[in-house]
Amino acid sequence: MAQKVKLSTIAEALGVSTATVSLALRDSPLVADITRERIKATARELGYIYNRRAASLRTSRSGIVGVCVHDVMNPFFGEILKSIEHELDRHHQTFILCNHYDDLSKQRAFVDTLLQLGADGLILSPAIGTPADDIRLAEANNLPAVLIARTIEGSGVCGFRGDDTYGMSLAVDHLIAKGHRSIAMIGGTHQTSTGRDRAEGWRQSLMKAGIEPRPEWRIEGPRSRHAGFNAAKTFAGLDPLPTAAVCFSDLVALGLMYGLAREGLRPGIDVAVIGYDDIDEASIAMPSLTTVANGQAEVGHRAAGALLDRLSGQPASDETVLIRPVLKVRASSEHWEMSQRGQAAG
């Protein structure tokens, strides 16, 4: 019914060629922006619906890129996604989102959907346990993939993530320089590269300072605000109580600070707390949260750029690019020192 409006109707209405209309509706860069927008506005007025399904059987590009992460509600991914979205928008690619919640079958269902739709590419933060073969299967079926945040040994595709070992060592070195000798690490799991590398950075920094990390200092698991909140109970039960905690993420750290307060411990004063990611909330929290800025915007921007390069015909790379993180020092690790000094003076 909607297809009764023909390209030629739009072309006649605007005094341009049918070919120009066709190119404009496919977002071809051959048509000037202003002309393209005018053609699209007229097409909309006339009720024309461009049939991408039919068109994508004729051309090799669908204009769709799928993005699949653990949970789009996690602000860490949110900031990466905003940056990807911005980059794809500029290139008129439609951006389709999906959560896998670390469920491999959900991730596979989404990849199947992308293959079935003839999507142009996939940006993926792989679910725990993703075999390299899953990525190769997508690639073999003409669905180029780029990895973000987590990488997979032997996947053969490029990836972008922060240098997690280095980033966590910045946090621990900072605490050691402030005089801390007992530093717990809360959250994350050895099942992801992120979790392994951040724990490794914590361990290495302690060892370098001649501190043997006690097994009970490593409270593995928490990755959400709620889990960080619950971990405060475990932390508060440690004897002796560590003077500081580095956390797998800002969400875990913010939850831990809520939980410490419930346990009667003043976060930032009785226990120094450091997060990871520098999400928007970190700077306004009470106390404001010292954290490792992880370059999410850069990860998203470069991952989208790498995929667009592939789509424009550039050769594939299998390099994992590590973005260098930066420590942001705020109240949650600064007031502890003052309170200790106060005790020493008194």
Next chain:
Amino acid sequence: MAQKVKLSTIAEALGVSTATVSLALRDSPLVADITRERIKATARELGYIYNRRAASLRTSRSGIVGVCVHDVMNPFFGEILKSIEHELDRHHQTFILCNHYDDLSKQRAFVDTLLQLGADGLILSPAIGTPADDIRLAEANNLPAVLIARTIEGSGVCGFRGDDTYGMSLAVDHLIAKGHRSIAMIGGTHQTSTGRDRAEGWRQSLMKAGIEPRPEWRIEGPRSRHAGFNAAKTFAGLDPLPTAAVCFSDLVALGLMYGLAREGLRPGIDVAVIGYDDIDEASIAMPSLTTVANGQAEVGHRAAGALLDRLSGQPASDETVLIRPVLKVRASSEHWEMSQRGQAAG
């Protein structure tokens, strides 16, 4: 290349008919779950890629539902989306997400994409300024729509949202019962039905109690945690200082509480604070946040159900269903009373 594996290859491998394989790959309910999964597993092993683009030109259903909201990172939408996702998953519908950030052209581009893909339906929390005609255009092009969280006068489609006027009146009535006579309302805008209705609930409850709301008590605008944080400055500058604040959302309330603490005011003790939405974080915040539970899960569940009903051929409804909210009383509105009692006793 991937299409070289034929339906008949899979059928032979499993000893079933080609028709059964075809139905199973299209998620037809005519094939038993266990058979469908076995067929899909075999198809995957053999490297068969079901071509949904070609198939959707032959059948009337693409299996895709688009969901478009202001911002998927907002935990209020997150909880609705999880519930929609769960319902669509059960019906083998692929769930495609998009943010419109209250940008009408972004919303329109997504609706165009859905039309072009031949999507089965749209669940939309409409961007500010969405004309009813946009919804009618989608419907006229065989894209049934269901609205969530916000509704549009005259759109002619059904919608699901909380009863915002009633919900906010619960919060204000509770504060009035605790003895508050000066209650600010922070955040939200008159450009959305949600913002209008919540402000109306606040105004009505005050009027009913014989309290004339002062213009400066209405701090309009904030809808994010950061904006709530910034609004604390404006609030703290009011003279006389209101004894309580009801907020447009939990995010605004949580940001306001951070901000009040920066201004030297103890949230929950010096100023009672109530949020709206009962997001996961509300119960663990410091202080734990009194809030209006808004039935997000029910909104999502019923919206997805209504769309699935439409897809199965049931007639369209243009009803807006208001879900009845419930007040969750926590520390942020309980300790204020105690502190006042303390003063009265002293």
